Amino acid sequence: MPSASRPAVGTAPALSPVTRPSTVDLITVELRNAIYSGALRVGSGLREIEMARQLGVSRGAFREAAQRLVAEGIVVATPGRGLSVRTIGRDGIRPLYTARTMVETTAARLAVDRASEQQVAAVRSAHDALVQAEAAHDALRVGAADLAVHWELVAASGNAWLQQWMSTLIVEVRIASFTVSDEYTVRTDAAESHAPLVELLEARDADALEAAIRENLDDAVMRLLAPDAVGVQTLEEPRPLPAPRLEPLDR
Amino acid sequence: MPSASRPAVGTAPALSPVTRPSTVDLITVELRNAIYSGALRVGSGLREIEMARQLGVSRGAFREAAQRLVAEGIVVATPGRGLSVRTIGRDGIRPLYTARTMVETTAARLAVDRASEQQVAAVRSAHDALVQAEAAHDALRVGAADLAVHWELVAASGNAWLQQWMSTLIVEVRIASFTVSDEYTVRTDAAESHAPLVELLEARDADALEAAIRENLDDAVMRLLAPDAVGVQTLEEPRPLPAPRLEPLDR
DNA sequence: ATTGTGCGATTGTAGGACAATCAGACAGAC
DNA sequence: GTCTGTCTGATTGTCCTACAATCGCACAAT
Secondary structure, X not given: OOOOOOOOOOOOOOOOOOOOOOHHHHHHHHHHHHHHHOXXXXXXXXXXXXXXXHHOOOHHHHHHHHHHHHHHOOEEEEOOOEEEEOOOOHHHHHHHHHHHHHHHHHHHHHHHHHOOHHHHHHHHHHHHHHHHHXXXXXXXXXXXXXXXXXXXXXXXXXXXXXXHHHHHHHHHHHHHHHHHOOOXXXXXXXXXXXXXXXXXXXXXXXXXXXXXXXXXXXXXXXXXXXXXXXXXXXXXXXXXXXXXXXXXXXX | OOOOOOOOOOOOOOOOOOOOOOHHHHHHHHHHHHHHHOOOOOOOEEXXXXXXHHHOOOHHHHHHHHHHHHHHOOEEEEOOOEEEEOOOOHHHHHHHHHHXXXXXXXXXXXXXXXXXXXXXXXXXXXXXXXXXXXXXOOXXXXXXXXXXXXXXXXXXXXXXXXXXXXXXXXXXXXXXXXXXXXXXXXXXXXXXXXXXXXXXXXXXXXXXHHHHHHHHHHHHHHXXXXXXXXXXXXXXXXXXXXXOXXXXXXX
């Protein structure tokens, strides 16, 4: 008979260990989001006294969080000149997308094999959000929803490494998009072009799903590198003015 | 006519920008190496005052470096309980190796397509070092040389993302190996089993190279998870006593 | 046997201090 | 007129000290 202090074998534990996020965690996601959303422009320097003050944290805590982003590669540190948001120019886009293609295709194959129904449903619901964003003609929301579909696909793989890499890849894709052009453009048929991904995952067709992903990403590279050459109508939107200051963290 | 201050078009620039590594950089590699070499045992806590003193740096600098390793995933931070070297138990080995397989096979295909002769030569010379290490019956050196071959293969791909991921994967593979068993074992035919990788890369045979890598890594998983089930002789060596303290950094 | 409490140790965070370094401006030399 | 050297203000890199918060553990109380 199991002791009272431990859940019986075979039953799901009622409580999971509670872990309060550290301040560094909070700052990290705040910074990452600020870069992702464009509130921190690519190439812009991060003056630490100022940003630490805006975030309401100490300079040390800010620096620790910044070092995490340095390790992720979305912030670069130049000795003596401080930190700045990375830029990913035209030369970096192909390598970035080969890496991304690798992660997504591998994740897709894993997901086809092992994803639960719940995980598949999460992908579909992400796609539903994309459809709605497109109907609203909100370019930024479409861009985010687009990446969310890909994110859920990788999450469905259940592989922690792939998810970690994908989470930084998503930010880097956004960085590349910001670096290449100041105005944010997305294709108007984003939802339609992503529909096969969801359907093929639901059909558990690994080969076709991989092919669809490759096509989707190759398309994205084309659109980034030669936007004029592609005949698809795009939904343009001027780059929104970045929020001049970061939100203070409330802890 | 190009101005005198810039190199002529088409000529390789004579000078590359010199970047002095920051102290945080140095601490980071020092810690990573200490984990990789086993000087810092897996699961061991990193007491910061003590380690900062041993490294001869301030507590703040040490913490910044540690946060980079947290972002890499080879150090975990538990609020209130500090930092500890990650452990990767039996459950984590398969996901780790699927991620690793993905990185290496993708890199291999890129390398077959685009690697320079010089990069291919680097892979071969890494393999030569493996042969020598095996002849010396030095298990730890064999393990390091083994990973070095794989590392050079990924480096030959020329993709920055793959290289970055591989560099942390290598440490994590070592962590898994340390976690699973305290004694370090390597197969005695490591050099022989890696020879095809070099040859197939030189022959630029992508499909065969990928297959060889998959076989090699599947083998490694087997060896880690069921060392008794494999019939290959192994070269065992008791885990060396870790250096009790880190080397002070000289700057 | 469980619960409550105190204690020592370590971390989390803040803030100050100061040398090192950098970008840009300015003046002087060829 | 262009280049070179120097100065300056600002910012970073690094260190130190300090203190509250939290944790692990032992011990007493119920």
